[in-house]
Amino acid sequence: MRRPLIIFLVINLFFISLLLHAFYTLITLLFEDCSADAIRAVDIPAPNSSMIDARPQHIPKIIHQTWKNETIPDKWREPQRTCLELHEDYSYMLWTDEKSRDFIAAEYPWFLDTFDSYPYPIQRADVIRYFVLAHYGGVYIDLDDGCNRRLDPLLSYPAWVRKTIPTGISNDAMGSVPHHPFFLRVIESLKPYARNWYMPYLTVMFSTGPLFLSVVWKDYIRWGVESESARVRVLMPDEYKGKFWSFFLGFSGSSWHQGDANFVFWAAKHWVFLTVLGFLTAAVVFIIGWVCYVKVYLRFTRRGRGKYIPLKKRDTWPVVVVERERRSSMSSEEDYAMDDITRIA
Secondary structure (H helix, E strand, C coil): CHHHHHHHHHHHHHHHHHHHHHCHHHHHHCCCCCHHHEECHHHCCCCCCCHHHHCCCCCCCEEEEECCCCCCCHHHHHHHHHHHHHCCCCEEEEECHHHHHHHHHHHCHHHHHHHHHCCCHHHHHHHHHHHHHHHCCEEEECCCEEECCCCHHHHHCCEEEEECCCCCEEEEEEEECCCCHHHHHHHHHCCCCCCCCCCHHHHHHHHCCHHHHHHHHHHHHCCCCCCHHHCCEEECHHHHECCCCCCEEECCCCCCCCCHHHHHHHHHHCHHHHHHHHHHHHHHHHHHHHHHHHHHHHHHCCEECCEECCCCHHHHHHHHHHHHHHHHCCCHHHHHHHHHHHHHC
């Protein structure tokens, strides 16, 4: 039994290694707390502090937002207004569907076919924010994010994103200098990730959305960055919204979510149960695979004096004779082991 067991374990370890390699970034992302690059409250001057003007400002004063046309829905006019009124000295760029496609066609024609091939409009809304930050620089803000204070302190960092719960980063508020290496990496990664996962929510999240951005970011920081200017800082949840010193205000959003999103949210809420269930399922599959492997191995092979003898129904009698002759030459210990194998088969 030792040989089939070793072969079976080697095969399983090979496939487990392939899975770990394929999902390594996602697994490590679960344990990423963003502490190494965090922008914390102590790093941010208070609103109207004289320290704000003393800090260097790298990111240009541009606010980017996206919508399908020039007519902003009523529910998002208020958050838009809060940002515009607090930043009258900033340029404002609203990227409609038409403007977005014209921009890609003019500046990044190599991506136009992929841009047009996305099945969901939110995917094009996702990618245009990466391209305009890489091209112009500035700050991107989702329409359902209002501004609670001026964004000037965040302009001191060459690039920043925000941490999301439970893990990773989000793409609803980001800032960057033009041609930052991280956002160049992001737009270069869009083509390889343009896949259909057969569920709208998963397709969007993995191809252009926050999960895509998180995986690219995790790969980007894995071995460290070359310089401080290439670093990507992370705005923590309290500094994002929910506190009186936070930069943003939350309004209702998620206009692109479809029915499958409910299942994904349920899975995220019950991840412990699903993890335990996954391990139990893997254990059952392992046991079934082992039993089947042993039966197949013993059905078609028998080790006998340096060679394998096939067991076929039409030669049952000759095999029995050979088996008896082999048994007579075996030690009692080997005979007992063969009896065990016979019982298993």
